[in-house]
Structure formats: structure tokens, C-alpha cells
Amino acid sequence: MVGLATKRRSDYFQQAKSLAVKTKTWENLEKLMTAESKVLVKGLRDKQMRWDEYERSMIDKTLISALAGVYLGSNGKDPEGKMEKTWPTVVGDMLPPLGAFLDETQFRIDAGILRIGDKTMDFADSDIENVMEDQDSDPYDTGNPAVQAAIEEAKPHGIGSTWLGVATRVIRYLATPAFSFFNLGQFINRQEQGYKEMRRIAHHDKRTCADCLNYDKQGWQPIGSLPMPGRGCRCYDRCRCHIKYR
Ligand SMILES: [Zn+2]
Ligand SMILES: [Zn+2]
Numbered sequence: 001m002v003g004l005a006t007k008r009r010s011d012y013f014q015q016a017k018s019l020a021v022k023t024k025t026w027e028n029l030e031k032l033m034t035a036e037s038k039v040l041v042k043g044l045r046d047k048q049m050r051w052d053e054y055e056r057s058m059i060d061k062t063l064i065s066a067l068a069g070v071y072l073g074s075n076g077k078d079p080e081g082k083m084e085k086t087w088p089t090v091v092g093d094m095l096p097p098l099g100a101f102l103d104e105t106q107f108r109i110d111a112g113i114l115r116i117g118d119k120t121m122d123f124a125d126s127d128i129e130n131v132m133e134d135q136d137s138d139p140y141d142t143g144n145p146a147v148q149a150a151i152e153e154a155k156p157h158g159i160g161s162t163w164l165g166v167a168t169r170v171i172r173y174l175a176t177p178a179f180s181f182f183n184l185g186q187f188i189n190r191q192e193q194g195y196k197e198m199r200r201i202a203h204h205d206k207r208t209c210a211d212c213l214n215y216d217k218q219g220w221q222p223i224g225s226l227p228m229p230g231r232g233c234r235c236y237d238r239c240r241c242h243i244k245y246r
Contacts, residue, residue, distance in 0.1 A: 016067030026182040033175035069178040073185020176237035180230030
């Protein structure tokens with residue numbers, strides 16, 4: 001998988017650039033990729049897409065979205081160079097878990113747990129939102145057993161046993177990591193500009209995890225010594241900490 005991705009690297013850079021130019025902000029990028037995630041999973045479920053097409057699109061879109069995040073974070077300052085620089089991180093962070101997730105999905109289809117053509121569950125935006133919202137809070141009753149099950153399935157190490165669970169996990173590869181990679185692009189920028197210190201500011205709401213609060217409490221630290229939002233915290237790709245530099 002890594003070998004194949006490496007061969008297509010310049011292709012990915014090109015597509016990431018177009019995607020970044022089109023979306024302009026990481027928020028738009030995340031929104032667009034969320035919509036594309038649903039289209040992909042529906043395509044597979046409804047037999048409009050073969051497994052190998054699905055697998056390839058998943059790999060392509062995961063890498064392109066992450067690179068587009070870096071591109072946007074670079075804020076026009078040598079975005080190509082920054083994609084080059086972060087390519088090993090993009091591949092190393094995203095491909096191994098994605099490979100495992102794809103294997104698991106294929107296994108569940110073969111075993112008949114995920115049924116092709118099964119349209120009993122839809123991917124309503126409100127259901128997806130409920131699942132995403134509830135990832136790191138205590139179990140709470142959404143009143144919909146399917147949503148309840150998908151909350152567990154969509155966790156980073158959860159198992160997508162329903163199509164809703166699969167769709168939500170796909171979003172966690174294609175869409176939500178855009179923010180972390182945006183921050184990575186911005187970080188390299190600040191480093192190049194000679195900033196010496198960084199601090200990680202948590203969202204102070206009831207969903208902020210203990211790890212993020214802990215980083216927040218550390219205050220100003222030497223640049224490079226704190227992990228990017230979404231790294232080193234249990235809220236992963238859903239982390240919305242932001243980084244300040246000085
Ligand atoms: Zn957190
Ligand atoms: Zn956070």
C-alpha cells in the first residue's frame with residue numbers, strides 16, 4: 001500500500017492542491033470530505049462501486065485530504081515544499097490504520113455482517129452528527145439503537161458492523177483529520193518564520209478531554225515540544241484545540 005502510494009505521490013500533490021484551492025478553508029475541506037465519505041460508503045453498499053474501486057478511492061481520498069490540509073495550513077508559503085516535508089507523516093499516520101480498517105470492512109462483508117444492498121439504515125446527517133458528537137463523552141441515550149451501536153463502532157478502534165458505523169469511521173479518515181494536518185502545515189510555517197514557543201489551547205467545554213486540558217495547563221513550551229491537535233489526546237481527529245505561537 002505504501003509502495004503504491006509513493007508511486008502516485010506527484011499525482012496526489014496535484015490533486016491536493018486543486019482540492020485546497022477549491023475549498024479554501026479546513027472547515028470547507030472537512031465538510032466536502034464528509035459528503036464524499038457518505039457517497040463512497042453508499043456506492044459500495046448499493047453496488048454502484050466494486051470493492052477494489054472503493055478501496056482505491058479510500059486510499060486516494062485519505063491521502064489527498066490530509067495533504068490538502070497541509071496545503072491550507074501553509075497559508076500560501078511554499079505549500080508544495082510543505083507537502084513534500086509532511087508526506088512521510090501523512091503516509092505513516094494514515095495508511096496503517098486505514099489498511100486495517102479496510103481489511104476489517106472486507107471481512108465483515110464476506111462474513112455477511114455488513115450486507116451489500118441493505119438499505120435498512122440511512123446516513124442521515126443528524127445520525128452521523130450524533131455519532132461524531134458522542135465519541136468521547138459518556139454513553140448517553142440518543143433514543144435510536146442504531147445510532148447507539150454506531151457510536152461504539154465509530155470509535156478509533158471500534159468495529160464498523162453497520163453501514164452507519166462504517167460511514168462514520170470513513171469520515172474519520174477522509175474528513176476530520178484535515179484539521180490536524182492543517183495545524184501541521186501551520187506549524188512548519190511558524191517554525192520557518194522563527195517562532196520559538198507554542199502553546200496548545202483547549203476548547204473549554206464539557207467535552208474537552210483530560211489530555212487536552214493537560215496540554216493547555218502546560219502553557220508556553222519550546223516550539224515542537226507539544227503534539228499537534230489530534231495527536232497525543234484521546235479525542236484524536238475530533239480534537240479542536242488550537243495552537244498559538246510566539
Ligand atoms: Zn482531547
Ligand atoms: Zn484537543
